[in-house]
Amino acid sequence: MNAIVITIGDEILMGQILDTNSRYIAGRLTEIGVEVTEMLSVPDRREEIYNTVDYAMGEADLIIVTGGLGPTKDDVTKKVLAEYFGMRLTLHEQAMRWLEELLQHRNLPMNEANRTQAYLPEGCRVLRNEKGTAPGMWFEKGWKSLISLPGVPFEMEHLMDKCVIPELKAKHPGLLLEYRMLKVYDVPESQLAEHLSAWESSLQEGLKLAYLPSPGLVRLRVTAKGEAVKHLDEAYESLKAVLAGMKYTEGDDAIEKQLGELLKKQGATVATAESCTGGEIAHLITSVPGSSAYFKGTVVAYHNEVKERVLGVDAEVLEREGAVSDPVVLQMAEGVRRLMGTDYAVATSGVAGPDGGTPEKPVGTVWIGVATPTGSYARRFGFSFTRERNIAKAAAKAIEMVMEAVREAPRQ
Amino acid sequence: MNAIVITIGDEILMGQILDTNSRYIAGRLTEIGVEVTEMLSVPDRREEIYNTVDYAMGEADLIIVTGGLGPTKDDVTKKVLAEYFGMRLTLHEQAMRWLEELLQHRNLPMNEANRTQAYLPEGCRVLRNEKGTAPGMWFEKGWKSLISLPGVPFEMEHLMDKCVIPELKAKHPGLLLEYRMLKVYDVPESQLAEHLSAWESSLQEGLKLAYLPSPGLVRLRVTAKGEAVKHLDEAYESLKAVLAGMKYTEGDDAIEKQLGELLKKQGATVATAESCTGGEIAHLITSVPGSSAYFKGTVVAYHNEVKERVLGVDAEVLEREGAVSDPVVLQMAEGVRRLMGTDYAVATSGVAGPDGGTPEKPVGTVWIGVATPTGSYARRFGFSFTRERNIAKAAAKAIEMVMEAVREAPRQ
Secondary structure, three states: OOOEEEEEEEHHOOOOOOOHHHHHHHHHHHHHHOOOEEEEEEOOOOOHHHHHHHHHHHHHHEEEEEEOOOOOOOOOOOHHHHOOOOOOOOHHHHHHHHHHHHHHHOOOOOOOHHHHHHEEOOOEEEEEOOOOOEEEEEEEEEEEEEEEOOOHHHHHHHHHHHHHHHHHHHHHOOEEEEEEEEEOOOOHHHHHHHHHHHHOOOOOOOOOEEEEOOOEEEEEEOOOEHHHHHHHHHHHHHHHHOOOOOOOOOOOHHHHHHHHHHHHHHHEEEEEEEOOOOOHHHHHHHHOOOOOHHHEEEEOOOHHHHHHHHOOOOOHOOOOEEEEOOHHHHHHHHHHHHHHOEEEEEEEEEOOOOOOOOOOOOEEEEEEEEEEEEEHHHEEEEEEOOHHHHHHHHHHHHHHHHHHHHHOOOOO | EEEEEEEHHHHHHHOOOOOHHHHHHHHOOOOOOOEEEEEEOOOOOOHHHHHHHHHHHHHHEEEEEEOOOOOOOOOOOOHHHHHHHOOOEEEEEEHHEEEEEEHHHHHOHHHHOHHHEEEEEEEEEEEEOOOOOEEEEEEEOOOEEEEEEEOOOHHHHHHHHHHHHHHEEEEEEEEEEEEEEEEEEEEOHHHHHHHHHHHHHHHOOEEEEEEEEEEEEEEEEEEHHHHHHHHHHHHHHHHHHHHOOOOOEEEEHHHHHHHHHHHHHHOOOOEEEEEOOHHHHHHHHHHOOOOHOOOOEEEEEEHHHHHHHHOOOOOOHHHHOOOOOHHOOOOOHHHHHHOOOEEEEEEEEOOOOOOOOOOOOOOOOEEEEEEEOOOEEEEEEEOOHHHHHHHHHHHHHHHHHHHHHHHHHHHH
């Protein structure tokens, strides 16, 4: 069973908003074994929407469309779908009641623009949207389904999770697609490819290896389809054997989640002191549910004054070595570890850019320091990207460094 | 002139990575007046790539393709493009020298997988990629162009900025498309649509209004094409007149950037104390270049112990009222303002979820406190989303609240 995901909206095609809906939908469909064969984004125009729907209905078993269901004039999806499936727009009594309930709950008046949202193609199945005013619509034609969902991400996610995925699973119990992932660190993609070349060629029908490189690591994905699913574990084990000696972690969990698992296992705690990363490490760590079990807090010390007053960094050292230096980042890590009373601490100080670089410390220079129960150490990195990216890279490296420290700690 | 943007990669269609390239490319093309009429994502398979390229060459004047140029086996874009344009892959001497230089600079050996990256379709124009091993390729057929770029975002951005955009501008000086944006706060989209309905209907040919809703605000975009560009300012001014009395800000700057502008104008400084937002406010503020001029630092106080020890929150109040309360968030804001010596401070304490909710303080309950030179105050919010979203919403509201405080401050 294959699917095409269509997003509708001029704002996507003008680059003003990032389409995160397609990824969410594709991820959920992949999990239940539906293969997404195409993603399409088209403008809010009748003709483009009509032609794209027509094309997709010819190519795929399942089509999921998001966007273009709002109450405003530039939203035309509903009308086009009604036209395509040869249905009239009529008042859907139940949808009107849902709408009234929702507006009442939000203390908002019903107006003309809202009212039109309860006029729906007669003959489609209406999916109740508990998080917004635009309901979902499920059209069927032969064995094919087209599902139209609102474009607001949390409304779309709500309908995918509550209606679409459970119904698809119930309807198609035989879907099969599975994969295993692992991450290989510090080996360039081309070198890894050469190393794995023979192994990859020996993969049997239905198994596939993919490389997903990001700076500093390559994620490897082994996918199995249909019958080959029963050989997936075996292939995955043999891949690990070929990778022996390289630094890798299994699974596809984000590093902040892996760090959390390690800390929980040890019953240990962590704190951060951040200058150039400006709170991003803390944000990553606390994005994991349950992180309060091991994360105590952070000092973002953007100004030197804060480094001195709050973290106890030596004013003389700051003056002599500069904020972006080995001794300062060590004092920051040790200072926050003491202040928060944690087992581990990590600190950053660097030049995120675009300004502030010097010949000795160009933009992208970052010192990262780690303080542990048995000592502390620091490393210098030279990233050379945009501000946003330098911050992201430094935060990821900081989490990696503290993870290594925790992993190598003597068992208690 | 219209364009189609194509991204290639199984990992996108499986929902494993978010396609940010299409948005970047669309944004840059829109700026120079190229209209993006479609975005397509297809898997790493010969046939799909071939058919999609063929379709796009029929529909658009310009096609930009990203992805599928890496040195590994699953990358097939280059071969398919050579086939489509009827070109042979031959060794490109200059590309090989660029590659050698790059690898040398990175202290990496040349290997077979890399070497193949210098084999390029004979007859396409090769674009030097200074940030990675896969060069860009510019194909021409009649008046149409197809440009193939690597999928790694910062390599793609580098080639877009350095080669593609400047050359397109030089080749097509007559392109015209302009827009103005503003953000309207606290008015639901449907109500706003009703309010603007007559104004929108009166817009002349070539002008278009679009609504881009996000929770708590609606961005409005007025676009002008071709001849209508000369009426854009007038239309924008009349829109502002129709919005009189509503809360809106002009432009499309992120609120953290707007906050920075306000603080710089006043010569004032800010600090944050964060519990449930876990450093996200600090991260947003410091994502703005030059934020060190007005941002001093943050204490992420995840544990109550840190709230007491570092921020000076009263242990008795914490015990009696709980961490998620009016008095605690006020003491946090005042505490960090004192600690960092700033003019303004903002603090958050709430239940981000998914666990930790109670009947009185369900998941999504967040107190936000603001401390200013003339007093402090707090507001309670009830978000009810996922953890990630509750954090994002609370951080955005915190920045909005401190922005209002700064805006309303008596001029010094």
